[in-house]
Amino acid sequence: MRHLIRNIIVETPSKPGNLGLVTSAIGAAEGDIGDIKTIKSGPLSTVRDISVTCKDEVHLQQVVQNIETIGNGISIHAVTDDVLKAHEGGKIAMKSTLDVRSLGDLQRVYTPGVASVCLEIEKDPEQAKYFTSIGKSVAIVTDGTAILGLGNIGSVAGMPVMEGKAVLLDHFVGLSGIPILLDTSDPDEVVETIKHIYQGFGAILLEDIGSPHCFEIEERLKAELPIPVMHDDQHGTAVVTLAAVLNACKATGVDPTKAVVGQIGLGAAGLAIVRMLLAYGVKDVFGIDRQPDAMERLHKYGGKSKDSLEDMMAECDIIIATTGVEGLIKPEMVREGQIILALSNPNPEILPTEAIKAGAAFAADGRSVNNVVGFPGIFRGALDAEAKEITYPMLIAAAEAIVNHTRKGELIPTPLDPALHLVVSRAVEEAATLEKKNV
Ligand SMILES: NC(=O)C1=CN([C@@H]2O[C@H](COP(=O)(O)OP(=O)(O)OC[C@H]3O[C@@H](n4cnc5c(N)ncnc54)[C@H](O)[C@@H]3O)[C@@H](O)[C@H]2O)C=CC1
Ligand SMILES: CC(=O)C(=O)O
Numbered sequence: 001m002r003h004l005i006r007n008i009i010v011e012t013p014s015k016p017g018n019l020g021l022v023t024s025a026i027g028a029a030e031g032d033i034g035d036i037k038t039i040k041s042g043p044l045s046t047v048r049d050i051s052v053t054c055k056d057e058v059h060l061q062q063v064v065q066n067i068e069t070i071g072n073g074i075s076i077h078a079v080t081d082d083v084l085k086a087h088e089g090g091k092i093a094m095k096s097t098l099d100v101r102s103l104g105d106l107q108r109v110y111t112p113g114v115a116s117v118c119l120e121i122e123k124d125p126e127q128a129k130y131f132t133s134i135g136k137s138v139a140i141v142t143d144g145t146a147i148l149g150l151g152n153i154g155s156v157a158g159m160p161v162m163e164g165k166a167v168l169l170d171h172f173v174g175l176s177g178i179p180i181l182l183d184t185s186d187p188d189e190v191v192e193t194i195k196h197i198y199q200g201f202g203a204i205l206l207e208d209i210g211s212p213h214c215f216e217i218e219e220r221l222k223a224e225l226p227i228p229v230m231h232d233d234q235h236g237t238a239v240v241t242l243a244a245v246l247n248a249c250k251a252t253g254v255d256p257t258k259a260v261v262g263q264i265g266l267g268a269a270g271l272a273i274v275r276m277l278l279a280y281g282v283k284d285v286f287g288i289d290r291q292p293d294a295m296e297r298l299h300k301y302g303g304k305s306k307d308s309l310e311d312m313m314a315e316c317d318i319i320i321a322t323t324g325v326e327g328l329i330k331p332e333m334v335r336e337g338q339i340i341l342a343l344s345n346p347n348p349e350i351l352p353t354e355a356i357k358a359g360a361a362f363a364a365d366g367r368s369v370n371n372v373v374g375f376p377g378i379f380r381g382a383l384d385a386e387a388k389e390i391t392y393p394m395l396i397a398a399a400e401a402i403v404n405h406t407r408k409g410e411l412i413p414t415p416l417d418p419a420l421h422l423v424v425s426r427a428v429e430e431a432a433t434l435e436k437k438n439v
């Protein structure tokens, strides 16, 4: 486990070199340093807030002890849990876009004025696109069965992830994400429930719904609803992974269609990655999963199998892993020059630093190769084009837009760049519009 993030508030005498002593002490204990914020900078002392990721509480204590033994007047004021603090009261809220200060405002926003808008929409339901927020709202639906790699922890425990997705939709592309927490995983009940509520949304984002029931749920909803439906763990992840694979191939001079790719774990994310790579034209895509029915699905879509994880690691140029199993890939399994994308969250199958040390040419984990690079722009583009569904040409257009937006030396662009989501949404909108014209 490596997802204990804590903030250590450290005071050092204001003298060059002291921050270096602190970061070296953290590094010596193998703490992973994130943001460093200066809270107070005075002539005598400086106080900084240093975010550190540790494996667990024992590891955190080692980091703290290393700092405390530096001496030189360096001291720790507090160790805080900023992640928990950020979740106090939740991360989202439904807010109005209008102010209500006068009686006139009240009558425009609510009764009696609102009645005339209702009647306009009753006469012509298409008007709902212009006079309500429906076209900008995305239902984020989970049944809680595959929350990250944490397993079936239930929808309510998964709510922080759903709120997180809503924050990203709002922040990156101005869409409202509304979590819907289901208490059933039965495909008939899930489909029936969504069919009864879909009309309040422009699109449906399925999230952290485990396999294999996620496949039937998505297929049926896509067929039965007139609005875009996408299971992000499947197709959002596949888009971003395709982009990372294309970028890695470009950097290593490999023709992606001729690369030999091995996918470990053929659940929601893994099977969709296989399908996406095959749709793109990669010929040799191998897969492995501990479930026989997952292997059957691999073969149905044209993927090939390997006998063991060891064979897969020995024979493939590019390895992608989405099993949810931390540390599944051992450093001794890594082949010289291999490309390793260990995408499980919160902890990867192998840390990128370990994979590189073991000889990999490129290595990344689920923090950077993450569906957040793709899903905001995919949904925005589909809604802007008024698309009825999200298709493979739209997804491949998204992957190519990500590739074109990647700077030299990067495997995948940062999702913090607002221009990224704009180019992805434009590419998806254009692909959707082209498809409509060709129908
Ligand atoms: N980086 C990203 O953007 C994303 C990462 N993920 C991560 O991928 C992982 C899996 O997510 P889902 O596909 O939604 O879950 P899932 O439960 O649908 O799939 C997991 C699959 O891995 C297989 N598996 C487990 N242990 C295995 C082993 N030792 N060898 C071979 N196969 C094994 C399971 O049988 C199952 O088919 C999670 O940790 C999740 O956080 C998922 C979506 C996006
Ligand atoms: C990123 C994501 O969707 C997951 O790990 O499940």
Ligand SMILES: [Mg+2]
Binding pocket: 148, 207, 208, 232, 233
């Ligand atoms: Mg997910």
